[in-house]
Amino acid sequence: MKAKSFISVFIIWGILLAVTKNVFSKDIDRIVAVVNDELILYSDLRSKIKEIKEKLNPPVAIPEAELERQVLMQMVEDKLIRQAMKNLKINVDNQTVDRAVERIKRDKGLTDDQFITALQKDGFTLEEFRRHIREELERVMLIEKVFQSKTIITDADIESYIKTNPEEEIPKVRLSVIFIPKHAEISGEEILKRLRGGADFYELAKKYSKGPNASEGGRVGWVNFHDLAERLQDVVVRLSPGEVSPVLSSNTGDFIVKVEEKRTEKVALNASDPREREKIRRMLIQKEVERKFREWVKGLKERAYIRISL
16 A cells, blocks of 8 residues: 555656756746747747748848847747637648649659759758748638638729739740750760859750750740749749759659849730739738738737737
8 A cells, every 4th residue: 555655656756857847848848938828938039040941042141139129029920820710719620731733743743752852952851841831721721711701803993903903024035945855965964064064054955955945055045934833933032144944853854943144024915905904903902911011910919918028
């Protein structure tokens, strides 16, 4: 009996030690924000800053104290939004995330291995990327449920916008392209290696490319930025004039793109073109939804209990 009593006391003492250790470790880590009934620890903040810094290229020159403050304020907003989504029963299941990831791989023409390599280059693990996709999908559900379904843009709104903005700026890029089909005598990686070694882009295009205007060095000319495939937009937007892209692999072969120039052109809006009007309608809906979303977040902050201890 005494033995059993001693063991029980020992177990309780062990639990107390574990709880005490946990409390003191949190105290040492310190709480930097309370958002309703949730905490943000300093270790959470530093982890988020580390994640942001790893993905910033080039790094942003902000004093560390200011960076901490900005990131913490964003973390507080994110907490409030997540809490509101929980109350609205907005959640995305694993199957929906799976389908979204597969669609991204398909749209970008990447195999599983190429996809993982691309994530690693961008500083993501697959688990982090899936979490990011889940959060984005849940935010889309929130916007559609709370804001977009209740936002109406009339013909009068479109006419007013055209009257105030008779022209729009169209971003354009002048490109050259090398396309190496699958099973060719040379790979895209070998071409890129030669380019980085100082070889002439246009001579390589004339010799090896099976893409557009190969005989003219792959010079495609000026194209509207928004007419490019989404995957190509992601690459081109990061390149400065004169720079060459990494190898872009697809089911048919490898592409390498060189950005020659970038510019914007002012084009008069055609008020009678249904496609132009629909584009304006979508743009105005997006702006109005963003305004409503900012107002909604502001309201969440005003109604919430928030205490900052940074």
